[in-house]
Amino acid sequence: MMKDNVENKVGVDAMNTKFSAKDVQVYYGDNHAIKDVNVEILDKTVTAFIGPSGCGKSTFLRSLNRMNDTIPICRVEGDILLDGEDINAPQVDPVQLRAKVGMVFQKPNPFPKSIYDNIAYGPRIHGLARNKAELDEIVEKSLRRGAIWDEVKDRLDAPGTGLSGGQQQRLCIARAVATEPEVLLMDEPCSALDPIATAQVEELIDELKQNYSVIIVTHSMQQAARVSQKTAFFHLGNLVEYDDTTTIFTNPRDPRTESYITGRIG
Amino acid sequence: MTDATNTGSIYEIDARTKKRNAKEARFKLYGLIAIGMGLLFLIALVSTIIVRGVPAFQQAKLTLEVALPAETLDPNGARNPDDLRKVSTFGYSPLVDQALADALAANDIDNPFEDVADLRPILSSSVAAQVRDRVLANPDLIGGTSEFQLLASSRVDGYFKGRVTRDSVARDNNIDAAHFDVVDAMAEAGIISTGFNWDFITGADASESRPEQAGIGVSMVGSLFMMFVVLALSLPIGVAASIYLEEFATQNRFTDIIEVNISNLAAVPSIVFGILGLAVFIQFMHLPQSAPLVGGLVLTLMTLPTIIISTRASLKAVPPSIREAALGIGASKMQTVFHHVLPLAMPGILTGTIIGLAQALGETAPLLLIGMVGFIASNYPDGVAAGFLDPNSAMPAQIYEWAKRADPAYYERAWGGIIVLLIFLMTMNILAVILRRRFERRW
Numbered sequence: 098m099m100k101d102n103v104e105n106k107v108g109v110d111a112m113n114t115k116f117s118a119k120d121v122q123v124y125y126g127d128n129h130a131i132k133d134v135n136v137e138i139l140d141k142t143v144t145a146f147i148g149p150s151g152c153g154k155s156t157f158l159r160s161l162n163r164m165n166d167t168i169p170i171c172r173v174e175g176d177i178l179l180d181g182e183d184i185n186a187p188q189v190d191p192v193q194l195r196a197k198v199g200m201v202f203q204k205p206n207p208f209p210k211s212i213y214d215n216i217a218y219g220p221r222i223h224g225l226a227r228n229k230a231e232l233d234e235i236v237e238k239s240l241r242r243g244a245i246w247d248e249v250k251d252r253l254d255a256p257g258t259g260l261s262g263g264q265q266q267r268l269c270i271a272r273a274v275a276t277e278p279e280v281l282l283m284d285e286p287c288s289a290l291d292p293i294a295t296a297q298v299e300e301l302i303d304e305l306k307q308n309y310s311v312i313i314v315t316h317s318m319q320q321a322a323r324v325s326q327k328t329a330f331f332h333l334g335n336l337v338e339y340d341d342t343t344t345i346f347t348n349p350r351d352p353r354t355e356s357y358i359t360g361r362i363g
Numbered sequence: 364m365t366d367a368t369n370t371g372s373i374y375e376i377d378a379r380t381k382k383r384n385a386k387e388a389r390f391k392l393y394g395l396i397a398i399g400m401g402l403l404f405l406i407a408l409v410s411t412i413i414v415r416g417v418p419a420f421q422q423a424k425l426t427l428e429v430a431l432p433a434e435t436l437d438p439n440g441a442r443n444p445d446d447l448r449k450v451s452t453f454g455y456s457p458l459v460d461q462a463l464a465d466a467l468a469a470n471d472i473d474n475p476f477e478d479v480a481d482l483r484p485i486l487s488s489s490v491a492a493q494v495r496d497r498v499l500a501n502p503d504l505i506g507g508t509s510e511f512q513l514l515a516s517s518r519v520d521g522y523f524k525g526r527v528t529r530d531s532v533a534r535d536n537n538i539d540a541a542h543f544d545v546v547d548a549m550a551e552a553g554i555i556s557t558g559f560n561w562d563f564i565t566g567a568d569a570s571e572s573r574p575e576q577a578g579i580g581v582s583m584v585g586s587l588f589m590m591f592v593v594l595a596l597s598l599p600i601g602v603a604a605s606i607y608l609e610e611f612a613t614q615n616r617f618t619d620i621i622e623v624n625i626s627n628l629a630a631v632p633s634i635v636f637g638i639l640g641l642a643v644f645i646q647f648m649h650l651p652q653s654a655p656l657v658g659g660l661v662l663t664l665m666t667l668p669t670i671i672i673s674t675r676a677s678l679k680a681v682p683p684s685i686r687e688a689a690l691g692i693g694a695s696k697m698q699t700v701f702h703h704v705l706p707l708a709m710p711g712i713l714t715g716t717i718i719g720l721a722q723a724l725g726e727t728a729p730l731l732l733i734g735m736v737g738f739i740a741s742n743y744p745d746g747v748a749a750g751f752l753d754p755n756s757a758m759p760a761q762i763y764e765w766a767k768r769a770d771p772a773y774y775e776r777a778w779g780g781i782i783v784l785l786i787f788l789m790t791m792n793i794l795a796v797i798l799r800r801r802f803e804r805r806w
Contacts, residue, residue, distance in 0.1 A: 162691070164687070164690065195690060195692065196693030202691065209685075209707065218689075219694075269688070
């Protein structure tokens with residue numbers, strides 16, 4: 098059907114593929130939200146999902162760590178492979194999967210606990226630290242990776258909800274990296290932030306790609322162009338085009354992509 | 364724009380706006396009237412309760428020097444407790460009568476009665492027992508003279524409070540106006556005085572003929588035992604059921620039916636729970652009648668829907684973003700609920716629980732059906748009301764019992780009991796508010 102839409106001119110190095118989706122369908126009840134999506138997502142790369150509202154990019158993102166399991170009417174078909182292993186296989190525990198595939202949400206959602214406990218929660222439940230000293234180390238390392246250490250190092254006991262919006266979002270990113278995931282999913286992480294905070298988060302994403310495969314859903318085409326190396330354009334549940342970011346923005350093959358990036362649809 | 368209303372000066376208020384403003388002013392007025400009426404009813408209620416109930420906390424008492432001769436109280440002289448016990452209250456009554464007569468003589472009060480026993484209507488019929496109890500507890504008092512604070516009879520007590528007048532006793536077989544002459548003189552001499560009545564708060568129920576002795580303390584213990592049972596059962600069951608329904612159960616026809624039925628259960632009249640408790644707990648399971656355990660079980664059935672509904676509401680109020688955040692970093696469903704959702708829902712759950720308990724504390728109808736109206740005339744812990752399986756009463760049931768009795772002195776006690784009950788309920792409601800304020804966290 099729509100498989101031809103998936104264009105992969107650069108040629109994906111099989112060793113370098115993190116996520117591989119084959120004929121993925123997602124249904125919300127009777128509503129066919131994602132149709133025949135095939136995509137190879139690379140390791141140590143920032144991949145942007147763009148497209149108009151309701152095109153299914155968030156839905157697809159949420160099926161990558163099985164967050165859709167929490168929605169009773171949602172059904173996922175097709176294969177999604179993480180390092181060659183099917184994440185929807187019956188023996189896979191979604192809890193274990195989510196420790197490997199971290200997620201950052203649209204609205205900053207720190208726990209109503211201290212900054213320290215926000216970060217330490219994940220390592221604690223996964224048993225990543227054997228003692229307090231190790232936990233302290235993880236917290237500091239994560240906050241440094243979240244580019245927020247300098248701002249909060251003197252008030253780790255302050256509530257995480259008391260930070261500004263941008264700080265909260267970086268705290269959430271730090272919290273997500275504290276469990277040492279291999280992939281970081283970001284669902285419009287900057288939509289609730291002002292331009293300065295956005296710039297800080299984008300800078301952070303750029304650093305994160307050295308260690309992780311980052312997948313970011315965004316409404317801002319400028320943002321996609323700034324932070325990502327690969328871009329996927331979704332439209333009405335179809336993956337219309339997937340290519341190097343520069344190609345998508347300068348020389349899109351599909352007329353729908355061109356219409357979207359030039360502002361005629363969406 | 365051709366519409367005239369939009370072209371005029373804004374300094375001139377047009378007819379339509381005037382009409383709308385008048386409508387709004389009228390609506391505000393209705394609201395004020397409604398609130399005013401509510402307040403009026405509240406004031407009427409509270410003032411009635413206070414005016415009628417406060418006298419129950421006052422009690423007239425006589426201070427008498429009672430001689431305790433060894434020859435009548437302990438003929439053997441061995442102070443053997445078993446021998447002392449053989450002297451009944453009939454042995455003590457003449458001693459108290461004599462003490463009263465002596466006190467009158469000592470204060471130059473004219474005693475119109477020839478027989479000292481004719482003074483008895485002034486004293487409560489419980490005074491002989493009062494003296495006997497103290498002597499049995501301290502046998503050393505025998506042979507000497509001791510000062511006793513003895514209860515005045517309910518008529519004399521009522522005379523001081525204005526409930527009983529000389530006119531009203533004209534047809535009363537228990538007491539004469541002549542007694543009141545003596546009482547007036549005694550009050551002047553300081554033999555009889557009115558003070559705060561702790562025994563009303565801590566004491567046990569008393570027989571129909573001695574309301575001055577009755578207290579709400581024992582039924583308070585009964586209510587307390589019931590509340591333990593209700594809290595220990597309804598909080599864990601209610602919270603577990605709500606968490607399962609809200610967080611784990613899949614939405615289907617079966618859970619829908621359960622949900623509707625829980626709401627229906629909350630609307631079932633309490634007397635239905637009472638008759639259910641009678642049939643199931645007493646007639647089928649053969650648990651003892653009048654026991655706080657059974658009362659607690661029945662009230663648990665009644666309280667469960669309240670707790671489930673309020674717990675589910677507070678679980679629902681926790682923003683889904685918190686659940687997503689926890690799930691997103693690999694917390695299991697149960698970790699998400701117990702580490703994040705439940706702590707945030709706790710203030711709401713506690714409030715619901717306390718309000719449910721307060722409801723249960725004030726419930727009367729189901730208790731009447733399972734016989735939680737035991738007549739317990741001895742104090743905790745030497746009474747029968749010592750445990751969960753011993754017969755007892757509960758505060759609202761006790762109030763109902765008192766209100767039923769013929770003597771107006773009991774009617775006064777019933778109002779006093781209502782004050783005690785209301786103080787408990789208000790304390791619980793205030794506690795609920797404080798807990799909610801204290802633990803409420805923003806996110």
